[in-house]
Amino acid sequence: MSTDTEARTGRAARFDPASYEQRWRERWEADELYRAHDGDPREKHYLLTMYPYPSGDLHIGHWYAATGPDIVARMRRMQGLNVMFPMGFDSFGLPAENAAIDRGIHPARWTSANIDRMRQQFRTMGCMFDWSREVVTSDPAYYRWTQWLFLQLYGAGLAYRAMAPVDWCPKDQVVLAREQVEGADRHCWRCGTPVVKRDLEQWFFRITSYADELLDFSGLDWPEPIRLMQTNWIGRSEGAEIDFPVEADGVAPIRVFTTRPDTIFGATFMVLAPEHPAVAVLTTPDRRADVEAYVAAARRETEIERMNTERDKTGVFIGAHAVNPMTQERIPIWIADYVLPGYGTGAIMAVPAHDERDYAFATRFDLPIRYVVLPPDGAAPEGEAFVAHTADEVLVESGEFSGMQAADAIGAITRQLTDLGLGSGAVTYKIRDWLVSRQRYWGAPIPIVYCPEHGAQPVPESELPVLLPPDVDFAPTGVSPLQSNAEFLSASCPVCGAAARRETDTMDTFVDSAWYFLRYCSPHDDDRAWDPAAVREWMPVDLYTGGAEHAVLHLMYARFMTKALRDLGHVAFGEPFVALRNQGQILGADHQRMSKSRGNVVNPDDLTSRYGSDTVRLFLMFIGPWDQGGPWNPTGIEGLHRFLGRVWHAAEADLGDRAPWIQPIVVPGMPPPQSLAGEVPGSGGPSAEEVVATGEEMSRALRRATHTTIAAVAEEYSAFRFNTAIARLMELTNAISGARELGLAGTDAYAEAVDTLLLLLAPAAPHITEELWARRGHPYSIHRQPWPSADPALVEADTLELPVQVDGKLRDRLVVTRDTPAAEIERLALASEHVRRYLGGKPPRRVIQVPGKLINVVTQR
RNA sequence: GCCGGAGUGGCGAAAUGGCAGACGCGGCCGGCUUAAACCCGGCGGCUCCGCGAGGAGCGUGGGGGUUCGAAUCCCUCCUCCGGCACCA
Numbered sequence: 008m009s010t011d012t013e014a015r016t017g018r019a020a021r022f023d024p025a026s027y028e029q030r031w032r033e034r035w036e037a038d039e040l041y042r043a044h045d046g047d048p049r050e051k052h053y054l055l056t057m058y059p060y061p062s063g064d065l066h067i068g069h070w071y072a073a074t075g076p077d078i079v080a081r082m083r084r085m086q087g088l089n090v091m092f093p094m095g096f097d098s099f100g101l102p103a104e105n106a107a108i109d110r111g112i113h114p115a116r117w118t119s120a121n122i123d124r125m126r127q128q129f130r131t132m133g134c135m136f137d138w139s140r141e142v143v144t145s146d147p148a149y150y151r152w153t154q155w156l157f158l159q160l161y162g163a164g165l166a167y168r169a170m171a172p173v174d175w176c177p178k179d180q181v182v183l184a185r186e187q188v189e190g191a192d193r194h195c196w197r198c199g200t201p202v203v204k205r206d207l208e209q210w211f212f213r214i215t216s217y218a219d220e221l222l223d224f225s226g227l228d229w230p231e232p233i234r235l236m237q238t239n240w241i242g243r244s245e246g247a248e249i250d251f252p253v254e255a256d257g258v259a260p261i262r263v264f265t266t267r268p269d270t271i272f273g274a275t276f277m278v279l280a281p282e283h284p285a286v287a288v289l290t291t292p293d294r295r296a297d298v299e300a301y302v303a304a305a306r307r308e309t310e311i312e313r314m315n316t317e318r319d320k321t322g323v324f325i326g327a328h329a330v331n332p333m334t335q336e337r338i339p340i341w342i343a344d345y346v347l348p349g350y351g352t353g354a355i356m357a358v359p360a361h362d363e364r365d366y367a368f369a370t371r372f373d374l375p376i377r378y379v380v381l382p383p384d385g386a387a388p389e390g391e392a393f394v395a396h397t398a399d400e401v402l403v404e405s406g407e408f409s410g411m412q413a414a415d416a417i418g419a420i421t422r423q424l425t426d427l428g429l430g431s432g433a434v435t436y437k438i439r440d441w442l443v444s445r446q447r448y449w450g451a452p453i454p455i456v457y458c459p460e461h462g463a464q465p466v467p468e469s470e471l472p473v474l475l476p477p478d479v480d481f482a483p484t485g486v487s488p489l490q491s492n493a494e495f496l497s498a499s500c501p502v503c504g505a506a507a508r509r510e511t512d513t514m515d516t517f518v519d520s521a522w523y524f525l526r527y528c529s530p531h532d533d534d535r536a537w538d539p540a541a542v543r544e545w546m547p548v549d550l551y552t553g554g555a556e557h558a559v560l561h562l563m564y565a566r567f568m569t570k571a572l573r574d575l576g577h578v579a580f581g582e583p584f585v586a587l588r589n590q591g592q593i594l595g596a597d598h599q600r601m602s603k604s605r606g607n608v609v610n611p612d613d614l615t616s617r618y619g620s621d622t623v624r625l626f627l628m629f630i631g632p633w634d635q636g637g638p639w640n641p642t643g644i645e646g647l648h649r650f651l652g653r654v655w656h657a658a659e660a661d662l663g664d665r666a667p668w669i670q671p672i673v674v675p676g677m678p679p680p681q682s683l684a685g686e687v688p689g690s691g692g693p694s695a696e697e698v699v700a701t702g703e704e705m706s707r708a709l710r711r712a713t714h715t716t717i718a719a720v721a722e723e724y725s726a727f728r729f730n731t732a733i734a735r736l737m738e739l740t741n742a743i744s745g746a747r748e749l750g751l752a753g754t755d756a757y758a759e760a761v762d763t764l765l766l767l768l769a770p771a772a773p774h775i776t777e778e779l780w781a782r783r784g785h786p787y788s789i790h791r792q793p794w795p796s797a798d799p800a801l802v803e804a805d806t807l808e809l810p811v812q813v814d815g816k817l818r819d820r821l822v823v824t825r826d827t828p829a830a831e832i833e834r835l836a837l838a839s840e841h842v843r844r845y846l847g848g849k850p851p852r853r854v855i856q857v858p859g860k861l862i863n864v865v866t867q868r
Numbered sequence: 869g870c871c872g873g874a875g876u877g878g879c880g881a882a883a884u885g886g887c888a889g890a891c892g893c894g895g896c897c898g899g900c901u902u903a904a905a906c907c908c909g910g911c912g913g914c915u916c917c918g919c920g921a922g923g924a925g926c927g928u929g930g931g932g933g934u935u936c937g938a939a940u941c942c943c944u945c946c947u948c949c950g951g952c953a954c955c956a
Contacts, residue, residue, distance in 0.1 A: 630892095
């Protein structure tokens with residue numbers, strides 16, 4: 008139409024994001040629009056998105072992850088909450104050190120250059136981060152408090168040093184936490200190299216003390232899959248520990264853990280982990296050679312071989328026997344690598360009849376198999392283990408317990424063993440303590456010194472931070488590069504002042520991120536890790552967003568740390584994140600994870616310079632459900648750019664000459680725009696000739712579209728359904744365009760529709776909405792406007808279109824007024840020619856009406 | 869093997885017991901234009917019948933079930949993605 012031509016030829020302002028996006032960002036920053044202030048009387052809302060590792064450049068995944076919570080943050084602000092939405096950098100870690108090794112750039116320089124670049128890139132997104140609260144974990148002003156935290160845990164016995172077989176990455180030359188070893192082939196989470204076991208003296212955090220509490224998610228609004236992953240990782244098993252006496256003088260009984268004490272009468276042999284301390288004591292001289300060979304082989308094996316469930320069971324008899332405490336039977340003791348040293352007691356009573364692994368082992372080595380728990384019909388299974396699945400199984404050949412149901416026998420047998428002093432009920436977990444020491448330079452030094460006289464001693468708090476010396480040798484040697492700096496190494500004992508050696512391991516970067524959300528509350532406090540008043544005001548985090556890949560890493564560590572700090576009296580709550588939402592992952596176009604080495608990383612800069620930030624933000628939020636992610640495919644970004652062009656056009660169309668009220672419009676032969684179709688009483692369908700609508704009716708239809716959208720969008724944003732929220736905004740925009748075609752530009756209904764559209768779109772597309780808000784003469788800033796509220800009276804249409812089904816298949820539609828009684832609707836439906844055709848003259852068997860939804864006529868089939 | 873999530877037009881998707889395919893991309897037709905791009909309007913699951921208006925049947929990974937009615941709930945199988953994996 009004519010206005011389109013004007014826009015094209017430049018009489019009206021053109022849609023040109025480059026002309027305003029940067030300008031508004033500078034203004035927002037200058038005005039500190041997004042600063043969260045302590046002590047604001049409004050209700051606080053702490054919204055947090057996982058801070059990134061400063062790897063170099065922001066990629067499209069960062070934009071994807073950040074835009075969702077930014078939309079919610081902006082909406083919450085408009086809804087009147089005092090929003091804190093901070094950002095920072097998880098800046099310690101291996102890549103910085105690898106840059107030093109590979110290219111000779113000091114990690115500190117590499118990191119800070121990357122941070123500078125990424126900070127700039129973040130700014131072009133127009134996210135409402137409060138940069139005044141930025142934390143950088145490699146800054147001494149931050150890691151000083153990470154070290155303080157270590158000392159708190161150490162003082163409470165929650166940090167300890169122990170010799171332990173640990174997972175070692177031969178490529179990165181560093182110890183890994185159990186959570187950092189992935190996949191069936193047990194590879195390093197960072198470089199993919201298969202890990203090996205090593206015995207090393209390492210620092211641990213006692214996360215196992217919190218195993219039970221970590222299983223409790225009550226009161227948390229977290230995605231079910233994440234809760235399940237943590238639950239499975241913690242791996243709580245209930246059962247019993249039982250002592251099996253051994254036939255050897257002066258040797259303590261061997262304690263086993265089992266979840267099936269009811270099967271003890273079927274325990275026909277015992278298996279120890281090759282690493283079990285009793286092996287050396289119990290092995291008989293004639294078996295010693297075989298046993299030692301097996302133990303040595305097991306130690307040499309990589310985790311891959313050992314954990315391979317496919318391969319045949321291996322093991323050797325050690326020559327000794329134990330006694331089954333219930334049957335008094337002599338049973339042989341074997342060692343086998345399918346028994347793991349770190350779980351339970353590292354020893355099992357083998358019940359081949361009722362455990363698949365034991366069954367495979369017994370079959371392989373010809374050991375006796377005795378079924379003692381049978382299904383109710385007594386049918387003994389053949390050629391396989393019978394693992395109980397229901398409560399109905401009954402015990403046989405189990406002495407006084409024979410005939411008892413298995414579920415009851417578990418308790419009864421455990422009680423008797425307890426009474427006899429041979430065992431007790433016990434709970435075991437898969438989760439291991441958190442290994443936090445790393446033989447690396449670029450991390451927070453562990454604040455411990457070793458005195459020849461007094462052993463490991465904590466560095467006094469007054470001497471924190473233990474600073475990283477800039478001058479070290481970065482070549483990976485398996486020991487921390489800090490050992491190459493003599494000055495760093497030498498310390499004095501805090502107890503006696505004698506010359507002491509400084510701990511040279513640094514902390515896992517997940518320690519840094521286990522408390523950063525607390526630091527955001529008072530990021531500039533130099534006297535303490537956080538200001539208790541600020542933490543009281545802001546914590547806990549109301550809504551946390553990030554990737555699901557941190558389910559058993561960061562998210563569990565942060566929960567542990569918070570609980571430990573609570574028990575130490577430093578915070579008053581035990582859960583850091585009340586609600587959690589996970590974004591999906593944006594994969595490369597090749598459906599693989601984006602990585603520099605694959606060369607499939609998408610840089611958003613090209614897109615933003617071409618389309619502007621708003622278009623990129625909208626596109627990312629529109630491609631699908633936010634928690635789903637998917638492979639990168641920029642096809643369709645044009646559509647979002649066009650959408651913003653239509654918004655621009657819609658908002659410009661009623662500027663200038665404000666048209667007076669438009670008189671009733673009759674457009675013969677012109678079908679109504681889709682937004683108005685079906686809204687016209689009596690139209691009964693899209694027959695163009697009949698369309699006659701008054702201006703009043705059309706503006707009411709537009710207002711209905713406006714208020715319906717208000718009601719929908721807040722709900723969609725809150726639920727992180729940005730794709731459908733944007734679709735609703737597109738529909739409103741289309742309705743506005745349709746209204747403009749019919750001459751409604753300049754009316755109050757039109758202005759209301761456009762202003763509402765801008766307000767609802769503002770969280771998702773902050774720049775264009777600010778620009779148009781200003782052009783329309785409204786006061787700065789749109790981001791400080793109250794969120795619109797829907798008028799329920801305007802949402803309700805006075806006519807309804809009801810689908811009429813016959814036997815569940817759509818056959819006709821009825822247009823009725825909202826207050827039409829059900830009997831009348833039924834009469835109209837049955838009178839329908841289409842319905843009558845299917846009834847074939849007979850009365851319907853049933854008529855089902857869902858008020859306001861549909862009507863279904865059931866025939867006498 | 870175990871535990872999650874998913875499978876819908878040419879494509880991204882929407883609909884979580886009530887009109888399948890909203891919204892967008894691509895495509896086709898038309899308008900604007902000397903022309904093209906931009907922009908605007910229209911069409912749009914498949915098959916069949918009809919010149920047409922229209923009508924009939926089929927259709928949400930496969931098969932079965934519950935229901936007046938199923939993409940949605942139940943059973944079963946297949947495929948893909950994520951997590952765990954000899955945890956006694």
